[in-house]
Amino acid sequence: MKFARIVTPWDMAFLVPVILYALAMMMAALLSLPSLTLGGWLLSLFAVVGFAAAGIFRVPIARQSGVPLPGLAVAVLSASDLIQRPLLLIGLFTFGIFVSYLYIIRVPLFSLYAGGVSALGAGGYVLTLLAFDGGPAGFLAYPLAAASYLLVVLLIEFARQKGRWNGEGQSSFGIKAISWVRLVRVWLLITALSGILHLAKMTLVSSHLTNPQSVINVLLIVGSAMVLVLLAVRDNLKSVTRRLEGLVEASLALPWEEKGRVDSLVQEFAQEAANAESTEIRSKRPGRAEIGARISLGTGQDQYLVVRRAIAASAFTEGDQRVVDALAHIGSEVSRVKESVDGLRLRASTDSLTGLPNYGSFQESLRAINDNRGYAEAIAVLFIDLDNFKKLNDRHGHATGDFALKEVAQRLVNTLRPTDVVARVGGDEFIIVLTELTSLRQAKSIAERIVENCGARVVFGEVAFQPSISVGLAFSAHREIDLERLIEDADRTMLAAKKSRKQGGPGSGGSVSISSHRSSQVNDSVVRAIESDGLTVFFQPIVSIVEDTIWAFEALVRYTDPEIGPISPASLIEKAKRLGLLDELTRQVILKALTAARGFAEIDSRVNCVTVNVEAKQILPARMGGFLETLPELFPELTLCLELNERSLSVVSNELRCQADHLRDLGIMIALDDYGSENSSVGALVRMPMDILKIDRSLIDDLADIRQLEVLRALQGFGDTLDYALVVEGVESPDTGALLQSVGVRSAQGFYYGVPASAEATAERLHRHGNAAVVPDERITAGALAEAETEAAGA
Structure with a gap:
């Protein structure tokens, strides 16, 4: 049979006695039927139908398919008048569950086993209810009965699977795979349903709304079954959604993965979409316990994407088969295209005669x-x-x-x-x-x-x-x-x-x-520049577009070699990093920037903040942490802001977060720089403590697009909520500044407010114009703007 299961001798040791118990309970129910009245026959028939319909709905308590899915049909037992005849009631319950599992997993043998396990759990449930019937602790009956049912079912399955519920491919002993939150939720749901159904029956009977009482039982059982069937339909919709999401995610992810990872990703998507216990790609066709599809991964031979489920899981459906077929086809096509591209690339880069690179x-x-x-x-x-x-x-x-x-x-x-x-x-x-x-x-x-x-x-x-x-x-x-x-x-x-x-x-x-x-000579030039303290620092204003004033300057490193000319900032920093001199370069830039900023503050005390670019790991105690901690005491009249480039924040450790908080406590501000570039993510906003978020110029390259303005409005809202300032970079015209102000942005930086200038030129500007954001009588010429843009690109 296509959707059969593999049965081991250990499984048989559990299947045989449980199946015999199920058959015994159903036989006991059949033997009890002749003693019933016609109404009792009808009630029994409706009970079996209700149990079968309700048994379709089962609730997962773990992600792994090997952990059983407890059913909610057991709660319907509390509304039955047959509870005083437990053998008959449990036998009818066994019939109903057998029918529902026969529909779900389509294997009579395992359906009998499932009915037997459920019947054992139902026995604990019914006996617990009878034990508390009419007693002073009657309110404990339903939670204890629900717990008895779950305990019996889970213990039997845990023993049959040799205690392998550890969530690690089910290969080791343990119960980590179980979600205790889900388990408690199922227990509460069974308890609540039991109590509600019993209370509804007692209310209808006591108010004499319906006669005879057996009709009430029929209505309650069938009604409960219908509710659970509706829940089952919802669960089926979730299954369809899961398959669709798996196909969509695979279609989006697989074409961009490296060729060697296509097979592993196809297996991951197939396991998730088909809710399988395990997945593999092999040369052997799917067996009786599996479904699969042919897949070609460029190995020169056809293989099969194979998925399987445990005995206790639902049978694979045609929908599961189709999703596996689709994923195998996607994986095959992606591998074929990548192989073709690799072949073209190889031919384009290889000499055809010798096979050497061209x-x-x-x-x-x-x-x-x-x-x-x-x-x-x-x-x-x-x-x-x-x-x-x-x-x-x-x-x-x-x-x-x-x-x-x-x-x-x-x-x-x-x-x-x-x-x-x-x-x-x-x-x-x-x-x-x-x-x-x-x-x-x-x-x-x-x-x-x-x-x-x-x-x-x-x-x-x-x-x-x-x-x-x-x-x-x-x-x-x-x-x-x-x-x-x-x-x-x-x-x-x-x-x-x-x-x-x-x-x-x-x-x-x-x-x-x-x-x-x-x-x-470049490496030697960089070494000489740092060893001789020959670096120069330029300054670009950061302004408040609300008040039209400068409130800080960003410090930017520059160096011109006497022989080979200017070295771009990007090249300067990269070579210093490779030479192991980046920390020393940063120390020199910070000290030069603070020294110059002290002079700026003496000219205009309202401008007392300077920002310096650093890599995130540079602030750690093992790098520059000790040096940074001395700066607030050396320059008490100034505020230093460290701009951490987001590319260096791909991994934020606890040590890094703690150090950032420590520096902030000392009065040093932390900024996240270049947000909005291609490497940006929302996670960076919450992983690192900060005072300022600087928006990359790429986010305002087309403010005619309303979406860009709405993104800026949202980011400003985040800033107001999370208590950090927002600075937008790349402002080159008054129109851009006005648009930013219209969406709530309060701070900006860009060529419109000033190109990077030397400390002397910056001091001269402050002398002549104070902290005015825009200098009206100094226009940036086209040549100067182009030069500034070139410098910005290099930085």
């Missing part, structure tokens, strides 16, 4: 190696040319020439280390990047080994020849600014090696010519 791929690799190497890590570029290749082609044909190229390519690969890169960049030209070098001597040694290995004799059919190569070597001790110069130097020295050979240089195997290429 020149475009080589350039990407060289950039990545140069950008990510340590300050003391050297590299070398080798430009290689196969000597007399044209003669070889002309004399022996292109097949021989192609073989020679492939043989040299393979010898290059065999000679190099795993971290080195080799590419074919022309007809008979190759280029290599040697990485992780410590000296020029090491690079020269590898180059000479390449010449020696490539010069070994080659035999192709009846043709035998000895390849000869010329190698140009350009060594780089530090990171490069202009990588093309490094390549050109290697090419130039290779040509020098060929010229040397023609003039009587080495004639066997090839030769190596070494370039004296000048290493990049």
Whole structure:
């Protein structure tokens, strides 16, 4: 049978006695029927129908499908007049539950087992009610009866499943999978239904609204069943919604995942959408206890996405099968497209003859190696040319020439280390990047080994020849600014090696010519700037657009090297970070900014706040925490604000939050910078304590779009509620300022209020215009604005 279950010997040890008990209870009920009147027969028939209808609705107490779903039909027992005949009542209840489970799981054997387990629980329920009937503690009957039912059902299933309710793939002992909140909710629901049904029956009987009393029981049982059926319909709608959400989420997520994660994500979505106990992708078809669908993940063979449920769970439906089919199809299509894209990308970046990377791929690799190497890590570029290749082609044909190229390519690969890169960049030209070098001597040694290995004799059919190569070597001790110069130097020295050979240089195997290429000066320049305290700080005003006044300045680092000119702020900070000098750079910027701000406050005491950009982890005690804690005492008349870039707040630890709160207690403000950029999330607003939220200029690039204004209005509302100030960056016109003010924004920053300027120029502005937000007689020219935008982009 398609939706059958796997039964182990341990399961049989429980199934057999429980099924025998269920059959015994149903037989006892059948034997009791002849003694009943016609009304009793009708009441019994309606009771079975009501129990069957009500038994369809079961309530989950855990996410794992292996944990049983207790039913609410047991509460209907409290309204039955047959409660004084417990064997007959429990037998009828067993019949009803058997019918409902036969509809749910469609397997007679397991339906009998489910009826037996429910009957055992119902026995505890009925006996508890009878024990308290008419006693002084009668109010305890229903909660205790409900608890008895749940306890019996859960204990039987817990023992059958060997105590594996631990929520870890059901492979270890424990009960972590159970939600105690859900369990208590089910207990309260059964208790409340029991009491309500019993009270309704007693009320109707005592008021003589209906006669005979058996009709009241029928109405109550059938009515309760209908209510529970409606709840079951709602539960079915939830199941449909779960499947639909799983398909939508898979359709949105899978195309953007890495190829190697598609299989695991398909399994996760299938397990959630089909409410399965476990999921796997395998070569074997689905078995009797499973459903599945064929899936192709680019492995060259068809596999199957297979899901399964535990014995106590509902049978898989056709809807479950369809959702598994759909997810398998989505996964197959995503894998096929990714494989096609990977193939196109490989062909676009690979030389078809040798299989080596081509020149475009080589350039990407060289950039990545140069950008990510340590300050003391050297590299070398080798430009290689196969000597007399044209003669070889002309004399022996292109097949021989192609073989020679492939043989040299393979010898290059065999000679190099795993971290080195080799590419074919022309007809008979190759280029290599040697990485992780410590000296020029090491690079020269590898180059000479390449010449020696490539010069070994080659035999192709009846043709035998000895390849000869010329190698140009350009060594780089530090990171490069202009990588093309490094390549050109290697090419130039290779040509020098060929010229040397023609003039009587080495004639066997090839030769190596070494370039004296000048290493990049940027790293050295950054080191000198920081060690000599040669950095400059510029200031840009932050204004109140309500009062048209400046209330703070943002400090921005600048540096111009005497030889190579200005170094962009982004490059300056990135190189300082890679050189391990970012904390020292930040200390210097903060001290320079506070010193200048002290002068600004002496000119206009209303401007006494300065903001400085830092990475989040820099404020920790192990980094700059101790230094920052001394600043409020050194500059008591000023307020320092640390702007934490949101990109550095992807993970906010408890230590980071506590340190931020500690600095705020000392009087240092915390700002979240660049909110609204591509890395932003709502979570950042609540993870980190802050005083100021700075909105990135990308959020106001089109204020004609009403949605942008509404987002700003909402963020200002959050700020008012959570007690932080909102500052919008990138304001370049009075119209933008007016629109911001119309939605409640009170603070802004941008070129309209002033471009970044030196401390001297900023002091001059304060002398002439005070803390006025806009200087009317100083217009920003188009050239100045373009320059300022370029600086902002670099920062």
